[in-house]
Amino acid sequence: MGKFLYFLTYYKKSLLTLLLILIFVWSLFSVQWNADLLHPGGGVTTKQIFQALLAPDLSPEILILALESTWITLVYAVAGMSIAIILAFFFGILASGVLSTSRFNLFAVSGFFRGILGFTRAIHELVWAWLFVAAIGLSPFAAVFALGIPYGGILGKIFADMLNDIPEEPIKALETAGASKLQTLLYGYLPLVRANIISYVMYRFECSVRSSAIMSFVGLGGLGYQIQLSLSDLQYDEVWTFLFFLIALVVLIDAWSNLLRKRMVL
Amino acid sequence: MSESIIKMNNIAKHFERKIALSSLSFIINKGEHIALIGPSGAGKSTLLNILAGITNADSGEYLLDGKSIVNYQKRNIRSRKIGVIRQQFDLIASLPVIQNVLAGKLGEWGFFKSLISLLFPIEKETAARALNQVGLLDKMYEQTSRLSGGEQQRVALARLLVQNPEVILADEPVASLDPARAEDILSLMTELVKDKKQTLIVSLHSVEYAKKYFSRIIALRDGEIFFDLPSEHVTDSLLANLYALKGEAKDG
Numbered sequence: 001m002g003k004f005l006y007f008l009t010y011y012k013k014s015l016l017t018l019l020l021i022l023i024f025v026w027s028l029f030s031v032q033w034n035a036d037l038l039h040p041g042g043g044v045t046t047k048q049i050f051q052a053l054l055a056p057d058l059s060p061e062i063l064i065l066a067l068e069s070t071w072i073t074l075v076y077a078v079a080g081m082s083i084a085i086i087l088a089f090f091f092g093i094l095a096s097g098v099l100s101t102s103r104f105n106l107f108a109v110s111g112f113f114r115g116i117l118g119f120t121r122a123i124h125e126l127v128w129a130w131l132f133v134a135a136i137g138l139s140p141f142a143a144v145f146a147l148g149i150p151y152g153g154i155l156g157k158i159f160a161d162m163l164n165d166i167p168e169e170p171i172k173a174l175e176t177a178g179a180s181k182l183q184t185l186l187y188g189y190l191p192l193v194r195a196n197i198i199s200y201v202m203y204r205f206e207c208s209v210r211s212s213a214i215m216s217f218v219g220l221g222g223l224g225y226q227i228q229l230s231l232s233d234l235q236y237d238e239v240w241t242f243l244f245f246l247i248a249l250v251v252l253i254d255a256w257s258n259l260l261r262k263r264m265v266l
Numbered sequence: 267m268s269e270s271i272i273k274m275n276n277i278a279k280h281f282e283r284k285i286a287l288s289s290l291s292f293i294i295n296k297g298e299h300i301a302l303i304g305p306s307g308a309g310k311s312t313l314l315n316i317l318a319g320i321t322n323a324d325s326g327e328y329l330l331d332g333k334s335i336v337n338y339q340k341r342n343i344r345s346r347k348i349g350v351i352r353q354q355f356d357l358i359a360s361l362p363v364i365q366n367v368l369a370g371k372l373g374e375w376g377f378f379k380s381l382i383s384l385l386f387p388i389e390k391e392t393a394a395r396a397l398n399q400v401g402l403l404d405k406m407y408e409q410t411s412r413l414s415g416g417e418q419q420r421v422a423l424a425r426l427l428v429q430n431p432e433v434i435l436a437d438e439p440v441a442s443l444d445p446a447r448a449e450d451i452l453s454l455m456t457e458l459v460k461d462k463k464q465t466l467i468v469s470l471h472s473v474e475y476a477k478k479y480f481s482r483i484i485a486l487r488d489g490e491i492f493f494d495l496p497s498e499h500v501t502d503s504l505l506a507n508l509y510a511l512k513g514e515a516k517d518g
């Protein structure tokens with residue numbers, strides 16, 4: 001008995017690992033491994049999809065359509081990000097509490113705005129899209145707001161956190177030089193977070209392009225919409241063309257953001 | 267004939283149960299250059315923060331130019347009287363040098379003027395004059411983070427010149443500089459304030475610099491004034507006692 005306890009305490013970690021492996025194996029057995037699991041034509045379809053990858057549809061009509069859809073996707077993403085940046089700028093500053101003069105002010109105001117930011121980003125952009133489509137129909141505004149609101153919540157929260165993480169010495173120094181709260185924002189907080197927030201915004205911009213493509217599944221037009229149409233027509237070669245455009249867009253934005261970051265290194 | 271600018275009367279300050287300053291009293295005249303020395307934890311920074319109006323004393327009276335410090339609550343009124351310089355991490359590293367220097371004007375400027383100046387610097391000549399005085403005119407548009415520690419300290423000095431307060435407080439301004447740069451900054455500092463008859467109070471860890479660049483030395487130990495003498499009256503045995511470790515001091 002004593003020996004067993006000794007064994008338990010010294011091999012706790014290995015026992016735990018063993019237990020987890022057993023659970024995993026058991027979970028494999030609980031799946032019904034029969035022919036129903038795979039779609040009967042699945043093998044064929046997979047083959048078709050991969051064949052299409054090597055031969056995407058490069059006919060002029062499809063290329064023009066892809067270009068147009070890419071443009072729509074990009075425009076929604078840019079417009080959505082613009083709204084997000086404006087929201088994040090004002091709400092982020094208020095949520096950070098760097099302008100608050102009294103303790104009460106700080107808790108009340110920053111608590112309130114942190115709450116709003118939390119609410120807007122708790123809801124996924126697709127859900128916002130459904131809500132907006134339900135409310136104002138299939139209009140570009142639905143896509144733009146559906147993107148802008150949750151992204152504003154995310155950016156605003158990160159912005160507020162960055163403002164809160166600024167070391168206090170430079171700010172104190174500005175205050176002793178006679179700066180007001182707003183002036184410390186201009187000459188202290190904003191320049192100090194500039195590099196970080198810009199690179200984060202660029203990252204989010206990349207995400208927003210992907211979201212914007214997905215968003216169009218809701219029926220708002222753009223690359224996602226075209227992908228959906230081609231998929232239901234089983235035109236995998238077209239699907240790949242659109243996907244390549246989406247990839248190219250993301251890669252381009254990434255290259256741009258790298259360029260910006262390099263120019264801005266401290 | 268000399269007018270007093272700072273009067274401290276029985277100033278005391280404690281943090282929780284630790285006494286940082288106990289019942290300090292002294293008078294400082296306009297234009298005096300004072301070094302504040304003492305072992306770590308003696309209360310130098312606490313005293314400078316009280317002088318700057320950043321922290322409030324628990325008890326005692328602090329008169330700045332004849333008026334109690336409570337009359338200087340407004341930042342832009344206080345900034346005309348008192349300026350502070352610490353180590354180079356006080357600057358905004360991501361702004362160009364000129365903006366850091368012009369930040370000395372923020373007390374005088376309103377919001378819109380400071381916003382515009384951030385895009386198109388106003389009062390360039392003021393900044394240029396100050397930078398020229400500290401020998402950094404050629405770095406006016408450089409990003410501050412690209413400057414060396416010594417150069418950054420000069421930028422902080424230039425900001426102070428632009429702010430142009432009557433009293434300048436400095437907490438270990440040369441602690442992170444090599445000896446040559448340190449002496450350079452100290453001599454520059456003491457020279458520049460002479461022209462405008464500004465009062466200078468500097469805390470230092472180096473007794474040698476204190477004696478070389480300052481006419482009066484106030485020594486703190488355990489929150490009390492250990493001595494307050496003209497530099498030439500400070501003897502080696504006084505200094506030995508000032509910096510003696512706890513045990514030694516009791517024995518001796």
Ligand SMILES: Nc1ncnc2c1ncn2[C@@H]1O[C@H](COP(=O)(O)OP(=O)(O)OP(=O)(O)O)[C@@H](O)[C@H]1O
Nearest residue numbers: 281284285286304305306307308309310311312313
């Ligand atoms: N914010 C604070 N909270 C608690 N105790 C503090 C605080 N600031 C200072 N003290 C204490 O007050 C005493 C004086 O500190 P102070 O920083 O003024 O010393 P100093 O002379 O500047 O030391 P150094 O030469 O190391 O900078 C120290 O014992 C310190 O621990």
Ligand SMILES: [Mg+2]
Nearest residue numbers: 310311312437
């Ligand atoms: Mg100190």
